[in-house]
Amino acid sequence: MLYRRDDEPVDDDAGGRVRRDELTAGQEPFAIILGCSDSRVPAELVFDQGLGDLFVIRVAGNVVAPSQIGSVEFAAALFETRLVVVLGHSQCGAIKATIDELQRPTASQSRNIRSIVDRVRPAVEGLLKTELRHDLKELAQHAVRANIRASVDHLRHGSEILERLVEEEGLMVVGAEYSLETGVVEFLESPA
């Protein structure tokens, strides 16, 4: 038996046995989410979705590396899912780590963590050349959004398969930011 956090039994039709049985025949997730691994931003809870609804890829900083592109290609091709949401969030640790690293470079950082920071870096570097560098909080807020937009752009243009799906099959790749403070998801405007 599954329990929600308030220890009420989960309704069978919502996320329990009936739905689980249905899904053994296959899945048709209506959205692919590329989100951050942050424990405070679980995609299904943020969007109030259940089993089989979302195909979720989570990685610190919602960065795009080949395995993330491959996962999106896989879901878009196999399940014909036509919506991809890059879900970043306020107070993202990967963004903070990247800002710290750019301001005070360290040699000791692990190669693996560096591979994440290096993917966030381009979104932050440009902002550090503006007046935003004097206001860390503001800088971090802008960096979160710039990083979401960079991931959206990378997914749209970093894969021939996805590019074709966008042009010919109506695949949408959009960015969104979750606020830890309010619990609200704000969808970012797409570049024209």
Ligand SMILES: [Zn+2]
């Ligand atoms: Zn994060």
